[in-house]
Amino acid sequence: MLANQRVVNGVIGGILIVLGIALALSGPIEADQLATGRRPMVADAGGERGRIPVIVPKRIGGSRNWIHLAEPARRARAATQDAGEIMALELRPNCEFCDRDLPPEATNARICTYECTFCTTCVETELLNVCPNCGGGFVPRPIRPATEWRPGLSVAKRPPSIHRRHLRFEPTDISDLSARVQDIPPEQR
Known part of the structure; x- marks a missing residue:
């Protein structure tokens, strides 16, 4: 026992x-x-x-x-x-469609709800405001301040991603999705 x-x-x-x-x-x-x-x-x-x-x-x-x-x-x-960490956008460095550089201060960067990142030109002319990954719409990506107005909150303290992303879908798949979804408002997709 x-x-x-x-x-x-x-x-x-x-x-x-x-x-x-x-x-x-x-x-x-x-x-x-x-x-x-x-x-x-x-x-x-x-x-x-x-x-x-x-x-x-x-x-x-x-x-x-x-x-x-x-x-x-x-x-x-x-x-x-x-630990004092605050969730922040990844700030991806490039357009996933044309691979154009999109630095943190870029005003022509657009993101979807999953932070897929594209340039304005591709969103308007190629993607027709339809994310090729999720089917959602796009909004302008916020610009992270270069000046540290609050402790620990700036581009220097929270640097952008250096990992470049590229689309995993074929151009025909992307255009087919855009054609099917473009007339549905993003809030109803």
Whole structure:
């Protein structure tokens, strides 16, 4: 019986170590969270409460409370926010259609909701305001300030991408999609 108890204790100890590492990666726990044993819930973009159903018993002050582990993507976002990072556009360096350079200050850069990047000429003449990747419309890409008006927020502090992207579809596929979708307003696609 004692040997079986040691095996069980060893397995439980190993599991708790792994889960403890996962909790450590999910960011700091505030004092009020320790008192309740709960981590804050964040609704995802779809409005659903997203968490995986992994619960770890945690004894605090003799009572049993439960700590819920968030899914890895949310933990990564929270860790990024805890570190003071702010999500920013990638600012891709080129038009994916004609490969024209589009530096961060370019006023002729257009993006779709997935940040596919094209020049104004290609959007208006070749793509007909239809993203060849997702079928959505385009808007002007915002220009990241060169001057650091707020600490850590400028082109120098958050540089643009250097990874050039190119279309993965054939020209005939692109023109077919544009012809089918161009008469539907982007907000109704």
